[in-house]
Amino acid sequence: MAVVGVIGGGQLARMMIPPATALGLEIRVLAEAADSSARLAASAVGDYRDTAAVLAFAEGCDVITFDHEHVPQEVLRALVAAGAAVHPGPDALLYAQDKLQMRERLSQLGVAQPDWARVSSADELGQFLTDHAGRAVVKTPRGGYDGKGVRVVDDPAQVADWLADGPLLAEELVRxxxxxxxxxxxxxxxxxxxxxxxxxxxxxxxxxxxxxxxxxxxxxxxxxxxxxxxxxxxxxxxxxxxxxxxxxxxxxxxxxxxxxxxxxxxxxxxxxxxxxxxxxxxxxxxxxxxxxxxxxxxxxxxxxxxxxxxxxxxxxxxxxxxxxxxxxxxxxxxxxxxxxxxxxxxxxxxxxxxxxxxxxxxxxxx
Amino acid sequence: MAVVGVIGGGQLARMMIPPATALGLEIRVLAEAADSSARLAASAVGDYRDTAAVLAFAEGCDVITFDHEHVPQEVLRALVAAGAAVHPGPDALLYAQDKLQMRERLSQLGVAQPDWARVSSADELGQFLTDHAGRAVVKTPRGGYDGKGVRVVDDPAQVADWLADGPLLAEELVRxxxxxxxxxxxxxxxxxxxxxxxxxxxxxxxxxxxxxxxxxxxxxxxxxxxxxxxxxxxxxxxxxxxxxxxxxxxxxxxxxxxxxxxxxxxxxxxxxxxxxxxxxxxxxxxxxxxxxxxxxxxxxxxxxxxxxxxxxxxxxxxxxxxxxxxxxxxxxxxxxxxxxxxxxxxxxxxxxxxxxxxxxxxxxxx
Structure with a gap:
C-alpha cells in the first residue's frame, strides 16, 4: 500500500483524501495547524519552511507532493538529497514559484504569452510603459496569488515600494x-x-x-x-x-x-x-x-x-x-x-x- | 459542522469518508481494530457489544449510524436512552438482525415474499418440506450473512444442530x-x-x-x-x-x-x-x-x-x-x-x- 505525503493541509490536500481512500493509498498530510482543512489525514503539524520538520514528515512516504507551491527550494532540495521522491520536483516547481523565471523559460520554449520584461528600476518600467500604450501589469516574482502581488499601473511610482525589494515582472495588459x-x-x-x-x-x-x-x-x-x-x-x-x-x-x-x-x-x-x-x-x-x-x-x-x-x-x-x-x-x-x-x-x-x-x-x- | 459517528470500521464506513469530506461533516468511526478498513476516520477502537465503549464513543456525535447491523439491541437502546440520535433506530434494525421477525413483519405489511414458517422442531420442518415439494431453505434467525447460516435441506436431520439452539426460519426454495x-x-x-x-x-x-x-x-x-x-x-x-x-x-x-x-x-x-x-x-x-x-x-x-x-x-x-x-x-x-x-x-x-x-x-x- 503506497504512502503519499502531502505538504500543506488546505482544501487541495483535503480533496485528495477521497481518491486516496478509493485507491487504497495511505495519505499523510503535513498540516499548518491542527484545524487545517485536511486535518483528517494530518500525520503531523509543522512548518513547511522547516527542513527538519519536513524531512521527519517525509520519512516512510513513498512520494511527497503538495497542497501549495510555497515550500522553499532549499527544503525541496534537502528532501531530494535525502532520497525522497518529490513530485513535482524542485526544478519544475521553481517556475511556479518565480514568475520571472517562468516567463523566461516559456519564452525559451516558444510558448505564446503576453509581452513581458524584467524591470529593475523605475526607468525600465517607464520604458516598458512607453512601449505598451502607457499601461502594464506589474507582478512581484514571488508570493502572489489570488490577485495579491499584482498591480495594473500607468506610472512607475505606483510600484516604488516593490521596486525597492528587487526586480519585478512587467507584462502587457492583455485585452x-x-x-x-x-x-x-x-x-x-x-x-x-x-x-x-x-x-x-x-x-x-x-x-x-x-x-x-x-x-x-x-x-x-x-x-x-x-x-x-x-x-x-x-x-x-x-x-x-x-x-x-x-x-x-x-x-x-x-x-x-x-x-x-x-x-x-x-x-x-x-x-x-x-x-x-x-x-x-x-x-x-x-x-x-x-x-x-x-x-x-x-x-x-x-x-x-x-x-x-x-x-x-x-x-x-x-x-x-x-x-x-x-x-x-x-x-x-x-x-x-x-x-x-x-x-x-x-x-x-x-x-x-x-x-x-x-x-x-x-x-x-x- | 455536524458530527457523524459510525459504529464499525469496515469498508462501508471507509466509503462514507469521501462524501463526509465533501459535505464538510466530521466523521468518527468506532473501529474493531487499529488496522480496520476505515482507520483514517477512527476516533476510537473498541467492541461494539460493549455498552460503555459505545456510549463513550457516541459522546459529541450528532448522529450514530452503522457499518453493520450487529450492534446488540441492548446497546442500541442504551444509546437511545442516553439521548443519542441513532439511525437506523433499534426498532427498525431488529428486522435486519432477526430474519424470523423480518418475515413476520413483512407478512403483516403484505409484502411479496417466499412462503415461510417458523420451525421449532424436526416435525415442523418435516411438515414444511412436505408442503413444499420436499425441499426448503433453512436459516438461523440471527448471525447469518454472505451464505453463512443458510442451508438448503431435504431432511430435517440436516439442521438438527441448529434446531437444538432454537426456532429456525424455513423458506420456500424459490426457483x-x-x-x-x-x-x-x-x-x-x-x-x-x-x-x-x-x-x-x-x-x-x-x-x-x-x-x-x-x-x-x-x-x-x-x-x-x-x-x-x-x-x-x-x-x-x-x-x-x-x-x-x-x-x-x-x-x-x-x-x-x-x-x-x-x-x-x-x-x-x-x-x-x-x-x-x-x-x-x-x-x-x-x-x-x-x-x-x-x-x-x-x-x-x-x-x-x-x-x-x-x-x-x-x-x-x-x-x-x-x-x-x-x-x-x-x-x-x-x-x-x-x-x-x-x-x-x-x-x-x-x-x-x-x-x-x-x-x-x-x-x-x-
Whole structure:
C-alpha cells in the first residue's frame, strides 16, 4: 500500500483524501495547524519552511507532493538529497514559484504569452510603459496569488515600494475576451493526459466560476491550449497536475497568464465531471501510476466557489433547493471572503447547469 | 459542522469518508481494530457489544449510524436512552438482525415474499418440506450473512444442530431467474428516494457482480420492487439506506429475499453511477438532511467485487489496461476469499461496460 505525503493541509490536500481512500493509498498530510482543512489525514503539524520538520514528515512516504507551491527550494532540495521522491520536483516547481523565471523559460520554449520584461528600476518600467500604450501589469516574482502581488499601473511610482525589494515582472495588459484554463497531468515516466479546456470567470482577481468545457471554442483555440500545456508539462518536467491559466485575447490569441503545479481551482469540476478527477489523477501521476481517462461524465459542468463559510443549515437549504447539486465544504471556520467551498452541477444543457449551480451557490451568499 | 459517528470500521464506513469530506461533516468511526478498513476516520477502537465503549464513543456525535447491523439491541437502546440520535433506530434494525421477525413483519405489511414458517422442531420442518415439494431453505434467525447460516435441506436431520439452539426460519426454495436489489434511502422526517433497480450476481452465496440498472426489466417488475422497498422503508421506520434483496422468480413474481439497513454491496455502483451515491445519501438521510438526486450518470454501470487483495502493482496493471475503470481498494491485508475491493465502470453500452469492468477486475484474480 503506497504512502503519499502531502505538504500543506488546505482544501487541495483535503480533496485528495477521497481518491486516496478509493485507491487504497495511505495519505499523510503535513498540516499548518491542527484545524487545517485536511486535518483528517494530518500525520503531523509543522512548518513547511522547516527542513527538519519536513524531512521527519517525509520519512516512510513513498512520494511527497503538495497542497501549495510555497515550500522553499532549499527544503525541496534537502528532501531530494535525502532520497525522497518529490513530485513535482524542485526544478519544475521553481517556475511556479518565480514568475520571472517562468516567463523566461516559456519564452525559451516558444510558448505564446503576453509581452513581458524584467524591470529593475523605475526607468525600465517607464520604458516598458512607453512601449505598451502607457499601461502594464506589474507582478512581484514571488508570493502572489489570488490577485495579491499584482498591480495594473500607468506610472512607475505606483510600484516604488516593490521596486525597492528587487526586480519585478512587467507584462502587457492583455485585452482579453475571457480567461481559460488548461489542465494536464504528467507522470515522471512521461505519459500525460489533458482534460477539456475550461472557461474561468474571475471576480476581484479570484476565481468565481468555471464552465467546462469552455463554450464556443474554436478548434484552433483548443489545439493551441492543448499544445501550450503539453509543451510546458514536458518542457518544464512537471509531474502531477499542471494548470495553465490562459487569456483568450481580443485578437484571438491564446496566451499563458499563470501556472500552477498542483490540482487547481479550475479543475474542481472534474470531481463529478470527469471519469478521472484532477485529485485522483494527481495521486496517480505523482506515484507514476497509469493515468486515468479524462472523458467528461456529462456534456457540461459548472463549478462555483463559495466564500465566507458553509454553515450546515445553508448546506441543507442548498441541497433541498437543488438535489442535483454537489456541495463541497472545506471544513474551515467562517471568515468573510475566505474560499470555503464550492458547488458543482453537471448535465446535458448548459443553461440548466448554470442556473442550478448558481441557484445552489446563492444559498451561501451572505 | 455536524458530527457523524459510525459504529464499525469496515469498508462501508471507509466509503462514507469521501462524501463526509465533501459535505464538510466530521466523521468518527468506532473501529474493531487499529488496522480496520476505515482507520483514517477512527476516533476510537473498541467492541461494539460493549455498552460503555459505545456510549463513550457516541459522546459529541450528532448522529450514530452503522457499518453493520450487529450492534446488540441492548446497546442500541442504551444509546437511545442516553439521548443519542441513532439511525437506523433499534426498532427498525431488529428486522435486519432477526430474519424470523423480518418475515413476520413483512407478512403483516403484505409484502411479496417466499412462503415461510417458523420451525421449532424436526416435525415442523418435516411438515414444511412436505408442503413444499420436499425441499426448503433453512436459516438461523440471527448471525447469518454472505451464505453463512443458510442451508438448503431435504431432511430435517440436516439442521438438527441448529434446531437444538432454537426456532429456525424455513423458506420456500424459490426457483428464480435472477436476483435483484432495490436500494432506497429514507430520512427520519419521512422523505425517501429510490435508486434504479439493479441485478446482482451471486457466486457461492456472495455478491460477485452488479449491473445497474438490471437489464430487460418490465415496468411491472420495476414498479413492484419500488413499491416493496417503499413499503418496507416506511413500514419498518427505516432511516438511512435500506437494501432490499429480491428474487425475480421463474413465475415472474418479485419476492423479498433479505434486508440490509445500511449502504450495501449492491449499491457500490452508485459511487460513480449516480448523481448521489448511497454513501452520501446515507449520511444525508441519517442527519435528516435533504436527499440528493439519484439519476444515473450513465445508461449502464457494472460493479465487480475483488476478493483476496489488491496489491499496488495489480492496481496499476488494471488501471493501465482499463483507464475508464474506477478501482476501490478497502485497505485490508491480503487474505484468500476476503472482500477486498471492487471495480466499477459506467458507460453508454452495456456490453462494453461489462467487458471493461471484467477486464479490469481480472487483474486481481489470483
Amino acid at each position: 482579453f475576451d475571457r480567461e481559460l484554463a488548461q489542465l494536464i497531468a504528467r507522470r515522471p515516466s512521461g505519459d500525460a493526459r489533458l482534460w477539456p479546456l475550461v472557461e474561468t470567470v474571475q471576480r476581484g482577481g479570484v476565481c468565481a466560476e468555471v464552465i467546462a468545457p469552455a463554450p464556443q471554442l474554436t478548434d484552433a483555440q483548443e489545439r493551441a491550449a492543448a499544445e501550450i500545456a503539453t509543451t510546458i508539462a514536458h518542457g518544464l518536467g512537471v509531474t502531477g497536475v499542471l494548470a495553465v491559466e490562459l487569456f483568450q485575447a481580443a485578437d484571438g490569441r491564446v496566451l499563458v497568464n499563470e501556472l500552477a503545479m498542483r490540482p487547481h481551482n479550475s479543475g474542481h469540476v472534474t470531481i463529478e465531471g470527469s471519469t478521472t478527477s484532477q485529485f485522483e489523477q494527481h495521486l496517480r501521476a505523482v506515484l507514476d501510476w497509469p493515468l486515468g481517462d479524462t472523458t467528461p461524465r456529462a456534456p457540461w459542468g459548472v463549478m462555483i466557489n463559495v466564500f465566507g463559510g458553509l454553515p450546515d443549515d445553508r448546506i441543507a437549504a442548498a441541497l433541498a433547493h437543488q438535489p442535483e447539486a454537489k456541495v463541497h465544504a472545506y471544513g474551515k471556520g467562517q471568515r468573510p471572503g475566505r474560499k470555503a467551498g464550492h458547488v458543482t452541477v453537471i448535465g446535458a444543457e448548459l443553461d440548466d447547469v448554470v442556473y442550478r449551480a448558481r441557484a445552489a451557490a446563492s444559498h451561501f451568499d451572505a | 428464480f431467474d435472477r436476483e435483484l436489489a432495490q436500494l432506497i434511502a429514507r430520512r427520519p422526517s419521512g422523505d425517501a428516494r429510490l435508486w434504479p433497480l439493479v441485478e446482482t450476481v451471486q457466486r457461492g452465496g456472495v455478491c460477485a457482480e452488479v449491473i445497474a440498472p438490471a437489464p430487460q426489466l418490465t415496468d411491472a417488475q420495476e414498479r413492484a420492487a419500488a413499491e416493496i422497498a417503499t413499503t418496507i422503508a416506511h413500514g419498518l421506520g427505516v432511516t438511512g439506506v435500506l437494501a432490499v434483496e429480491l428474487f425475480q422468480a421463474a413465475d415472474g413474481r418479485v419476492l423479498v429475499n433479505e434486508l440490509a439497513m445500511r449502504p450495501h454491496n449492491s449499491g457500490h455502483v452508485t459511487i460513480e453511477g449516480s448523481t448521489t451515491s448511497q454513501f452520501e445519501q446515507h449520511l444525508r438521510a441519517v442527519l435528516d438532511w435533504p436527499l440528493g438526486d439519484t439519476t444515473p450518470r450513465a445508461p449502464w454501470g457494472v460493479m465487480i467485487n475483488v476478493f483476496g487483495g489488491l496489491p499496488d502493482d495489480r492496481i496499476a496493471a488494471a488501471l493501465a489496461h482499463q483507464p475508464e475503470a474506477k478501482v476501490h481498494a478497502y485497505g485490508k491485508g491480503q487474505r484468500p476469499g476476503r472482500k477486498a475491493g471492487h471495480v466499477t465502470v459506467i458507460g453508454a453500452e452495456l456490453d462494453d461496460v461489462v467487458y471493461r469492468a471484467r477486464a479490469a477486475a481480472s487483474h486481481f484474480d489470483a
